[in-house]
Amino acid sequence: MANHSATHPKHVHHHFVDSNQQFESAKLGMWVFLVNEILFFGGLFCAYIIFRAWYPELFTQAALELNTFWGAVNTVVLIGSSLTVAMAIRSAQNNQKRGLEINLLITILLACVFLVIKYFEYEHKLHLGIAPGSFWNPTPEIAAVLDHPKANIFFGIYYMMTGVHGLHVIVGIGLMIWLYIRARKGHFNSEYYTPVEITGLYWHLVDLIWIFLFPLLYLIE
């Protein structure tokens, strides 16, 4: 270690002593940020739990309008993307530039697939008038099944949760594209891959949130 750090490589900022200190700091910083993210989503989960405890029958009823199949597909898609991100980090650690690029590309692709599926889900619901808030105007058939006075609130929560999650996916795609460009330029190697690592952490968190959203929203019978 001493040999290495004495040379102070280019990617190490002046206020760090060595590459390792910089890497560990970045990772800790990201974890602290993820704590933020968890409590940010925590507010929504809290609203969900409060209302579910009040109106359990509403949740069972309303969840029938959500398509379990596509929800499950999206779960698989996100899990796949988490896997490829982990593989991307592995590639960077092993100096495999090609592997890094390909894994990042697949991740971006999967994230887009997720969004497209989500888009069709939204589209379908909006079509039936199951829209958030003041646009709430279900078709008569839907209204017949969903005859709960607070049905709008379930979908208010649904749209907020999936919407905020979707925004995170979009941000993630942006970050992955940035990583891909840098990877193309050969910025990353086994000595320096901090951005890949911490973006990976972010992406896994997005996956983690979905792991809970899926059963809570789609799998209520």
Added chain:
Amino acid sequence: MANVSTSANSAASTPMKLKVKQFQPAQTPTNTYLTDEKGVWAWLTTVDHKKIGLMYLGSVAFFFALAGFLAIALRTELWTPAKTFIEADTYNQLFTLHGAMMVFFVLVPSIPAALGNFILPMQLGAKDVAFPRLNLASFYIYVFGAIFTFLSLANNGFDTGWTFYTPYSSDTNSAGIIWVTLGVFILGFSSILTGTNFITTIHKLRAPGISWDRLPLNVWALYATSIIQVLATPVLAITILLLAMENILDIGIFDPALGGDPVLYQHFFWFYSHPAVYIMIVPGFGIISEVITTFSKKTIFGYWAIALSSLAIAFIGFLVWGHHMFTSGQSAVATTIFSFLTFLVGIPTGIKIFNWVATLYRGSISMKTPMLYVFIFIFLFSIGGFTGIMLGALSVDIHLHDTYYVVAHFHYVMMGGTLIALLAGLHYWWPKMTGKMYNEPLAKIAAGFIFIGFNVTFLPQFIMGAQGMPRRYYNYIDQFTPFHQTSTIGSYILALGFLIILYYLAHSLFKGKKAGPNPWNSRGLEWQSTSPPDFHNFSHTPVVIHGPYDYHQPIEEFQLGLAVEHGHGEKYLAADATGSEAAETTSA
């Protein structure tokens, strides 16, 4: 903790020779952070934590002046029971502006982001915070968010008070709520980034020899604060987002007309905002601990008690938010539990007060301005704390809720606590930041004005509050006139005090006497560098061999922090060569 021991292991596995040398900062530095890069542009794009700290300080002072000016206008309006010079609607808008600005623009960022930014890395012997660019970003996010929020509040005549309760904020008086919430959201981001940055800095960037039991108490306080910021602020963000959606889309979660629950909004809001009052006061505690040891020339009494009580306050602060909702219709079960938990907060707070007082005992106290503010702090904050406990008592609060009693309570803690602590810190570190001294007699006079003005303003508010004067009212019945008028006069005295401060600090900047590296003979690490400090804070990397409050020996014999030459690598290993080892190297 883990990182300390791991690096210590690595140090053990690769034994290093320390190049230590006697550390003596220059009396008159030639090259400082102020002379290093010059020009407005260099300032605006700097990633130096010291300059960023000063820019925060300037912005906070600016918003404080603005919000303070509004306060004077509000007090003036209350001179007579009916209209004095502004309309009722304007009055409502002004107190909303005043409250929101003081909380979100001034008190939350004041100590951590302004003084903390400057001092924290120096107390750790680091060259900068962990993420300097993020630090700058967080400053700009703050400035942008503040201006944005100010304009949207002012433009739309928003008058809900700083708490934005639904459904009034989402439906009845909702013009511009989207912009206000966006602004507060942005401000929250700045706060989160600062907290994240500080936690990482404290964990990863401590200089050689600074173990957890040698952290200055100011650092412990900032650490506790950052934890609260990171845990609580995101909840404000999501609350504010839901509030905006309530307004844009009517999603109904908080709106009773749509089947939602307005009390849930209050839960969310206070889950942030009660911890937020600790975001404001805990860094103040840190400053008090630093100043009180320096000016009584004595080791702090109960180091661990003070350090851990900060963390305890941070934790308990998350359990008591419901004391703001005793009359909101929340369940009796919750109310009772919240009332009980609120009393618990008094314990760690009391521990701190007693330890400070014990530190004074048999110390050699010198009544310099910063110390004067410490005494003012202890006096005013105790009153604020005690009245808080009274408000936490369920039956009492039913009577006092939403009266001037509450107004007086939170001004005693926020202004008498946080702001006075900020003034203590400002006067304490001013010589370090600028390299200049200020006019001491004038500073004491100003402190006198502030102390007297403050009490004249807010003591009467306790009395009229207890007699039933509601808060946020434009008119009042005649019986309250003497109280209101006394209060208004007090606010003018207070304002005068601040003007005096402004005057002598400005004077000091241009004409002040040179301060020298350590005018207070403090043992703190930040004083072992030049005033103003070097661009990298220290000309050498300090290797710390003492605790921060080592007043056993006279200053001449005091072994200052030792230093290895700035190099790369070795010193990090030395980091963990812990004190004793380094000390041996010197004596050898």
Added chain:
Amino acid sequence: MSEHHEHHIASAKQLWGIGIALLILTVLTVTVAGLGLPSPFDILTAMAIALTKAFLVAAFFMGLYWDTKFNSMLLIGALAFFILMVSITLLDTLYRDDIVPSF
């Protein structure tokens, strides 16, 4: 953490293994949901499976298993504070006389 900055590199086999386990758990949770277990058990199993999945992601994809314990503590701490927030709020909402006070 390893002695110096050779970070842990997970093997491809490990990562794929975790990925497949996650997939199986997803299928499992959908299947179990289809069974329609009686009330508290459906949500309990669903959450148990979700927690297992979350554990796998956090421990291996996010590398907490090999990382400093402090980072794990952060994650656990965040969850603890979330639980705190929910449970204290429930103390109010579950024990109210009228659910929405003004109505």
